[in-house]
Amino acid sequence: MTIINAADYDNYELLQMLEKMPQPEIQISHVNGQRYIACGWKNNKRLILQGTVGNNLGAFAEGPQIVVFGNGQEGVANTMNDGQIIVHGRVGDIAGYGMRGGKLFIKENAGYRLGIHMKAYQEKKPVIVVGGSAGAFAGEYMAGGTIIILGMNSNQALIGSYCGTGMYGGAIYLRGEYPSRNLAPNLKKEVLGADGLAEIKDYLAEYVSFFGDTMENITSAPFTRLSVEKKRPFAHLYTGFVS
Amino acid sequence: MLLNEGQVRIPSGCAIAGIINRQGQGFGGGKIIDCIANMHQRSNGLGGGFAAYGIYPGFAEYYALHIYFDCKESRNDCERYLTKNFNIRLQEPVPVRKQARVNNAPIIWRYFAQPKEECLAYTQLDEHEFTARAVMHINAAIPGAFVASSGHNMGAFKGVGYPEDIGEFFRLEDYQAYLWTAHGRFPTNTPGWWGGAHPFTLLEWSVVHNGEISSYDANQRFLQMHEYRCTLQTDTEVITYSFDLLMRKERFNLAETISVIAAPFWSDINDERIKRLRRIYGGLLLNGPFSIIVATGNGLIAVNDRIKLRPLVAARKGEFLYVASEESAIRVVEAHPDEIWSPGGGEPVIGLLADRENLLDLAPHNDSIARPA
Numbered sequence: 001m002t003i004i005n006a007a008d009y010d011n012y013e014l015l016q017m018l019e020k021m022p023q024p025e026i027q028i029s030h031v032n033g034q035r036y037i038a039c040g041w042k043n044n045k046r047l048i049l050q051g052t053v054g055n056n057l058g059a060f061a062e063g064p065q066i067v068v069f070g071n072g073q074e075g076v077a078n079t080m081n082d083g084q085i086i087v088h089g090r091v092g093d094i095a096g097y098g099m100r101g102g103k104l105f106i107k108e109n110a111g112y113r114l115g116i117h118m119k120a121y122q123e124k125k126p127v128i129v130v131g132g133s134a135g136a137f138a139g140e141y142m143a144g145g146t147i148i149i150l151g152m153n154s155n156q157a158l159i160g161s162y163c164g165t166g167m168y169g170g171a172i173y174l175r176g177e178y179p180s181r182n183l184a185p186n187l188k189k190e191v192l193g194a195d196g197l198a199e200i201k202d203y204l205a206e207y208v209s210f211f212g213d214t215m216e217n218i219t220s221a222p223f224t225r226l227s228v229e230k231k232r233p234f235a236h237l238y239t240g241f242v243s
Numbered sequence: 244m245l246l247n248e249g250q251v252r253i254p255s256g257c258a259i260a261g262i263i264n265r266q267g268q269g270f271g272g273g274k275i276i277d278c279i280a281n282m283h284q285r286s287n288g289l290g291g292g293f294a295a296y297g298i299y300p301g302f303a304e305y306y307a308l309h310i311y312f313d314c315k316e317s318r319n320d321c322e323r324y325l326t327k328n329f330n331i332r333l334q335e336p337v338p339v340r341k342q343a344r345v346n347n348a349p350i351i352w353r354y355f356a357q358p359k360e361e362c363l364a365y366t367q368l369d370e371h372e373f374t375a376r377a378v379m380h381i382n383a384a385i386p387g388a389f390v391a392s393s394g395h396n397m398g399a400f401k402g403v404g405y406p407e408d409i410g411e412f413f414r415l416e417d418y419q420a421y422l423w424t425a426h427g428r429f430p431t432n433t434p435g436w437w438g439g440a441h442p443f444t445l446l447e448w449s450v451v452h453n454g455e456i457s458s459y460d461a462n463q464r465f466l467q468m469h470e471y472r473c474t475l476q477t478d479t480e481v482i483t484y485s486f487d488l489l490m491r492k493e494r495f496n497l498a499e500t501i502s503v504i505a506a507p508f509w510s511d512i513n514d515e516r517i518k519r520l521r522r523i524y525g526g527l528l529l530n531g532p533f534s535i536i537v538a539t540g541n542g543l544i545a546v547n548d549r550i551k552l553r554p555l556v557a558a559r560k561g562e563f564l565y566v567a568s569e570e571s572a573i574r575v576v577e578a579h580p581d582e583i584w585s586p587g588g589g590e591p592v593i594g595l596l597a598d599r600e601n602l603l604d605l606a607p608h609n610d611s612i613a614r615p616a
């Protein structure tokens with residue numbers, strides 16, 4: 001594996017160099033705020049980052065596997081198409097913004113607007129798993145894909161306000177207790193036992209394989225599945241007509 | 244020839260940072276410069292600045308006026324006005340280090356001054372109000388002059404350039420402050436000029452801001468009714484004056500002030516008193532996306548707009564509190580904080596000196612807005 005010390009380069013040089021490196025596996029130490037790492041990458045490289053990674057990590061990426069030992073900032077997996085990002089820490093706001101494929105695993109908390117405007121199409125199904133809590137507006141305008149919020153080891157409420165506002169597709173899974181006043185109105189809520197988790201079992205197993213903990217512990221609390229009742233829930237939002 | 248702003252466009256967003264030692268121990272400007280320099284990409288070279296508290300202990304009882312002048316005539320006009328109204332203990336140029344990346348600097352002086360007794364007696368104003376109005380007068384009526392800062396034992400150092408270059412220009416390593424704030428600017432709707440750089444100050448207040456105050460005009464009209472004149476062509480100015488009005492003049496506490504400027508949605512307000520404040524001071528709601536750091540000699544608060552449309556991270560390490568737009572800016576000066584977190588929208592991070600309880604030390608007013616029984 002090739003090892004780079006991010007402190008030796010300025011942000012632009014680092015990105016230029018990474019772009020040209022042919023190695024399939026690269027480790028970067030001392031990352032601290034460098035933006036746009038793996039942005040737009042269309043390859044299957046494996047990238048291991050140590051430190052606090054700057055904004056838009058893996059934005060528009062299609063394929064790479066990125067592991068962060070540290071925290072992410074804003075826009076992790078922004079509009080990501082494919083690949084996998086695993087953060088052994090917390091992330092800032094708008095993680096998974098407009099994500100349309102691939103998977104994002106976060107060990108601790110996510111900031112505001114997690115997975116806002118995620119979407120799915122045919123075989124492209126984005127997935128976000130958050131080990132801790134998520135800030136306000138999680139899943140706002142969500143059109144497709146899966147968000148799972150586990151609330152393990154978090155001392156704050158599972159979700160912030162306005163969760164699922166304007167949602168018209170996809171599903172949000174909440175583990176255990178959550179403040180129901182923080183949910184947008186008109187969401188379909190189903191409480192699931194361990195046997196109702198077939199759809200997300202593989203994702204939970206992946207979470208366990210990355211971050212430890214056990215499947216028994218995770219499934220020891222009931223899950224609530226949030227989705228939308230109607231196909232086009234906002235068709236009449238502004239017109240007032242009911243057809 | 245260099246292209247002016249408007250002829251080139253460099254997309255980015257502002258950066259803010261603040262550090263306080265809660266025991267009041269001073270430290271040099273190097274730390275805050277490292278902090279803000281780590282977010283270099285958030286600014287575009289059209290503004291950088293710092294506020295420093297505790298830097299003039301030898302003149303602590305004087306208002307330290309940092310004033311920028313376009314030309315000698317402006318300085319003469321301004322000094323004529325100052326000597327008429329203030330006793331000036333010392334006046335001198337603010338020491339700077341010329342450097343290639345900071346150009347077209349104005350003439351920058353500082354004055355350690357106290358309002359003249361006879362002027363206070365004649366105007367029937369307390370010395371804070373007298374000085375605040377003098378600042379308004381200089382900014383509005385003396386062409387080519389504006390006041391960069393006017394508080395006790397503090398100063399603002401700001402200009403057009405990247406913040407790290409502005410810090411070097413003003414020799415900030417030579418100052419010892421227990422509280423520093425910093426700003427790297429990416430001007431959005433208003434010109435990048437020396438007066439438009441952050442922090443925006445009045446008396447001991449300073450504000451650095453990332454975002455946009457889209458309610459600027461409504462706010463400045465409201466402030467106009469209370470003797471504030473917005474002359475610096477930038478939205479952030481209204482934040483400084485809103486805090487000054489609510490806390491110094493109206494004497495509301497911090498929670499009440501925050502409930503006005505970053506008010507929750509009406510449906511989320513349960514407290515009858517907060518509802519009344521919201522009705523009366525609706526004109527001071529700061530609408531739009533923002534994260535700000537507001538400081539006084541007593542400490543700092545950092546707060547977001549109510550739905551958190553700009554980033555903000557806070558960390559604690561021993562007696563130090565750090566706030567910044569990005570976590571990396573904190574890590575660069577404190578790799579292993581005791582605690583690091585992202586505050587929610589409208590939830591202030593408060594870092595006061597250990598022996599202080601509020602941002603200002605004023606006695607509360609007779610309360611004109613009754614608390615419900």
